[in-house]
Amino acid sequence: MELLSTNRIAMFAGSREEEARLMVKQIFQERQHHFNADHECQSKWTRVELRPKIVDLVFNIMMKMVAGKRYNGNGIVDEEARQFQSIMREISELLGSSTINDFLPFLQRIDFQGVERRMIRVKEKMDSFFQSLVDDHRKIKIESGENNNIETSMSFVDVILSLQDSNPQAYDDETIKGLMLAMLLAGTDTAVITIEWAMSLLLNHANTMQKAWLEINGNVGNDRLVNESDYSKLNFLQSVINETFRLFPGVPVILPRESSDDCTLSGFDIKKGTILLINAWSIHREEKQWEDATSFIPERFGKDGAEGSNKLLMFGGGRRICPGGLLARRVVCLGLGSLIQSFEWERIGADAIDLTEEPGLSMCKLHPLLALCKPRQPMIHILNKL
Template structure:
């Protein structure tokens, strides 16, 4: 009898094993995208080197613009051509509208409960509607124009008072970071953290540092997202770091919400901030618009609108310092359209097309998110004629697309003029610094306005040159965003034609 049971279970185990293998083979896509040789368990993780976007671009050049990789247990579709990106974000836009669940991102986004991380569905659509209509609509952006104007003039005032008639040396990275943080905090909570009338400088520095730390903790840097067995031992100490970070961030955000709630009840208060808008929604639908939802909206705006905008300004100014002829052309355009009797305003930006071309060319060469935030397929589909199984993570390599010699003449050269003759609708999927489809960045219009107004004002008011004879170093740093490896420093002095205007600030 014992022999019978041993015999029975032995063949049952073989039968189940064969059934499992057969199921995997039958369910396997018949026409998979090309894929480099992989290793057991880790897949292609051994191929990933920093900077990731350049490593993936090299793989695409070798194996093709639609490439299937395996990061541990996760299948990853890498797309590096406009046609493949178009298929993902038009024909298959709903299928790819979900986000993968990364451990750090889940905890830092209130259990994937933000507009950036929530799964596609009614909840995400409502969050998207709120951010698009209530926060980033044309009307709201116009209403917040005085905030941008005042913060940029405050920076201009600081630089003028620091300067004299000779060239002075200045580090610009921190100045741009403080500017964008003030703009976003004024918009969100009516508070400024740097400069005059600041509240708590140390608190601001800590939270800004927390934002950057959050970027470093998400994505492919966390091996436990792709090798689940590592989660049992808290590999890299990630869990402890994420818990500490989220505790600090949540306390800061809750403080902002509580302050605005108290201020909202005070008579005579006329400020309308993002938190005020969210608190009004909370009054009518308290069961849905909880404090957690409000904090999720805030953290996305701060994370997406501070560091990335500051980085774009830093890259743009670095490019202009390396190309003084382009800098002179921008300056001439501003002098003609605005003059020397007043400072640039939001309404002037439409009259400065060449400045806008400079910003676009900066975003082409140095997209602050060189790899779009990953998407995840909800069902089987085809891309580029290949079968893509459900549950596949999709990564679009903007760095590769924006520098593809088949799409751009002299792709690595800084030539803003290339956008003068290119109509926006023809840019299509070969230029998409803010993403595309349902999950494209809703704050693109605000970001370009901040960058345009800030750069335009600095160029209008000051003369700029490099610190030395050598060109500014243009190497990128590490992160899911694209920082400069070496923070930008420059020499500046007030333009003689603007001294009278600047002295009145």
């Protein structure tokens, strides 16, 4: 998919790095405000709920890439953000729901639990929201004429609208809206969930957190914030991310596949029309595949951070592998690296962070992560300039 190609993703690196800076700046300035700009505050711990910060980071990254907007602030844009987040939450709930009709096909004409009615309602809301975005971009494109082209455009909607000019049948508005939904659904949840799980695991393993910071400090230093060009040098950070993916895959059960014909798989006869579910969570914790499978051991991925990573199914596999995997990894690495580089982190109290999972299609933490943080002393001069 050209929109998720390496070159296209690289075009938006600066935008992603800017959002990471804004997240770090927000955490730092909220601390300053909490302590009333007390000069001694830099050595004091303050309590932070991380999930809202991570959600804002990833949500704004995806919306800037897709539609050229960042949903943060007051007024109409903030109202659009609330409307969109409400739609996405409802879509996520519906994707993770099951009905009796799934198991008793002869009842498919009867909407016992009202799921189909909810799907129709949310589709109408979603369609209206995305159509307004497409119309806004089309209007801007027409008004700006030749100055708005595929090379200078900074959003996926603009890119697809340019393609629509040359091939209107392949890129009609319905296709554009479908691509937008796929990008936002696939790109937001996995990155948010993974960063929160990674921070939770690191808080329970302080030595691993320190090791990750030492790697960042050694390769990036303290004269600037980490950026995407550093990614290839941060092998241990990649190992932390892989181990987080292994223990807590964002989508624990890969989206179902339906057999298009009778076939045999691993000795099992599968009839045409059979729905097959792949339990990535269980496979990732299989003792035959992973030594000490339930423990958090990033070192298992070797010095390059990739050894054995081909056994992971966090983005599916084969022809239907998630095309947004590369983008998700970049966002996770940037977000997690920025948090580790800029701040020291501690648990609130002596008890380990609760790692209970929330039931559903996505494997969120049941309890949002709360932690203590303070700026790392070598980074204060950079944080003050943000």
